[in-house]
Amino acid sequence: MASSALRSEEYDADVLVRVENVVKRFRASGRRPRGRDEVRAVDGVNLDIRRGETLGLVGDTGCGKSTLARCITRLYDLTSGRVVFDGHDISKLSRRRLRPYRLQMQMIFQDPYGSLNPRRRVGSIIGDPFAIHGIAAGAERKRRVQQLMELVGLNPEHYNRFPAEFSGGQRQRIGVARALALNPKLIVCDEPVSALDVSIQAQIINLLHDLQDEFRLTYIFIAHDLLVVRHISDRIAVMYLGKIVELAETEELFARPRHPYTNALLSAIPVIEEDGGGRRQRILLQGDVPSPIDPPGGCSFHPRCPKAQHRCSGEEPPLEVKLSDRPDHVAACHFPVEPGEDLGFTWQRATEP
């Protein structure tokens, strides 16, 4: 039986995006032996994204979070599964029929240097959405663009400048302005601050936060930095090799991580030692993330998991509630970590220097 974290049957109106069993496979390039020619970037994901929330999506590089985001916004075609946006099934729509939905879901990209066309002026870049959808033109477009620029904290007089004349943080603001132009309902932020200096990251995140309040936006926030995600997200989904392995409200996840992988991620967060505080145990995972072309059978984490037992290599664990008192906290593990459990003697230890 599906838990309320995944399927809010009762609150359907509150679900903006429903992701049902989405699978995305890519052809691997080059010559490969039989049966090993596909990369399962997203391997069966079920998710509800609620209106107005910020869902954080974390995981190692290659776990499929960016791919999942692009499947949701239909920048990719789905290999199988459904995506329902605001009650409409957009899974198989052609590019032309998707156009009206493009108004409602937008994306902010990671690379402030690559996501803006260096040969176009900033005003033209931000005004692109208006031009593409024929919404405003001429002086009206300019006015709206300048409004947007002010909104994100840019000087509207810089309308005619080129991206090269802006700093990294400012360029991300340009990207935000472009994404906001058409009043979308959903904005997918694909590692929007990873390429920025630390002090600028804070500014951008606060900007996103403020805009969310003002415009009632829904965010999917992808990152690999857990502390950043923690600050902005309402719920966090942890992905590994194309699957969601844990999903919970933010503080719940940090307080009581159930999946061993989540535990390892959290333990890697550097923390300033408080006076007299205990030394944290760093959990070092053995081995590397396996290739998504040839994932292990059963639970895909089992080769590196110290709690793995025979069952784990054969049977894939379903994503379900693990603690009876928290129905919105789900994890995919046969032997989830109990609160307070010491994973010590079976793990390699490294104490923080």
Add this chain to the structure above:
Amino acid sequence: MSEVLARLEELPTSPAEPPPGAIEGRSPWQLAWARLRRDRVAIACAVVIVLITSVAILAPLISLLLGHERDTQYLETGLTAEGLPRGPSAQFLFGTDDLGRDVLVRIAYGAQVSLLAGVVASFVAVFVGVVVGLTAGYFGGALDGFLARFMDVVLSFPFLLFAIALVSIVGPSLRVAIGIIAFFSWAAVGRIVRGQTLSIKEKEYIEAARSLGASDVRIMFVDIFPNLLAPVLVYLTLLIPAAIVFEATLSFLGLGVVPPTPSWGNMLADSLSFYRVAWWFVLLPGAALLTTTLAFNLLGDSIRDAFDPRGERLFRR
């Protein structure tokens, strides 16, 4: 990372202050132009090209001023008693050719042919090359596979040989020559454009445009094409002299402009039999040809340098 935590609490969303003043940004074109203007060699080349173009345009006027027609054979005044060409003199500034015609006037008219062939053929080649290269690079897949292979085949053709074959059927003319030149030049442009398109296609701003709902055509023209202009322009200025040389070669072999219309190429062909007695007939049209191609090549090099000063110059000075 804890610094971020700390800052997240306190900072308002204030931007770093950009430089004051609502200045218009300088586009890459304006920057390149500024650099070019300071390049003395480029200016010299430009002057030479303007000069040659003027001579070409004013050829009829030159003919009028000198009192010599283009194709008229001045057998009395132009040839010596033995019937050989006369050297440079007050009457014939550049001497005469084997038929007593004024070499200077014919060089001026020859400039028309060279420039026309060079410029027209190059523009056609660039147009076709850009269209094909852009389409192939953007759409990829089977279309790209086919077009890329096709361009490779065209590039490795023995062009002169096929020019010979074609002309033997349809007969020589300037129009045919331009067509041949364009046909064998577009593939080089196409390959470059395809390569550029392929790399631009991967950039994030193209993905951003797609996520905004832009159509393929719009992406190609608004986002990709402006990024192609600079390399295409550079290539154009290198293509023109190559086309001029190609036309001259075709005319030299009798496959291009038909006599009596003068082309520097067919003038040099005639001079082949007379170089022992008429050095001016060889060296003067030759100098005109060489000067033209040198000027275009150097200018192209300067333009390339103006767009990308960090790159290596092709012909360093």
Add this chain to the structure above:
Amino acid sequence: MLRFLARRILLGLVVLWVITTVVFVMFFVAPSNVAGLIAGRQATPETVALVKQRLGLDRPVLDQYGSYIWNLLHGDVGYSFYNSTSVRSLIRDRVPVTFSLAVGAAILWLLIGVSSGVLAATRPRSVADRAVSVAALFFYSMPAFLLGLIFLYFLFFRLHLAGISIFPGSGYVPLTQDPLRWAQHLLLPWFTIALVTAALYSRLTRGSMLDVLGEDYIRTARAKGLRERRVVYRHGLRSAITPVVTQFGIDLGTLLGGVIIVENVFGLPGLGQLAVQSVTTQDLPVIIGTVVLASAFIVTANILVDICYAILDPRVRVY
């Protein structure tokens, strides 16, 4: 490696087939007056009728195509009505001339181009580098036939007047007859073709060498204490040479063009001279034969170049 070879040869045969078919269409299908064209400009109506009958030009197109291919495979490239002899015999005597010219020029341009490029790369921004650059620009802008004319004027005519006769003005002496005079007659033609193309190769090599010499593994080789010469040649040049090989494959067409031009300037009795003469006399069968032969040569040479490339860069052999 064997698979790679097989694929290349197969591809080459396909290309050759396509070319011969295109030639067939160009000459036998497209024109309206095929018989008249083939018989030649000065042919009488009787000759035209004879041509029509002998070539079976009234037969269906596919039939003609069949016998065309059949003849080609048997080495029969046509009959020149203008010269009243088979095309093959016309070509046969001229092949050694063209071959000597082509091979010599290609070797020369590679040598000059690559060595000057290496020289410039190992001494960047020096006087030598600049001199090479200026020379490259000069020769690159020069049409081959003009260079030939200039050579004729200064190195043949003027020197001749001055009493020095090293360079003959025209003519060909077979290798088997007198090697020294063979080379002497080919010297100016070789350099005419070579210098123009060497300019491009010089720049290409220079750029490629500079890129390679900046790589980390070259730095490692130097740090290991290898002598500079070994570093440059054994390690640097080997990688830097691959773009040159690729370019050479593309330039085989240019080589052929250069050969045609130079044969006409220096009066060498080769295939190029024959081809150009045939245009004036409108002797189509000769042109057809020459085109097919030249294409076969280029396809073969391309395969050889690809093999060289595969030897130099093992990654390519995966195909």
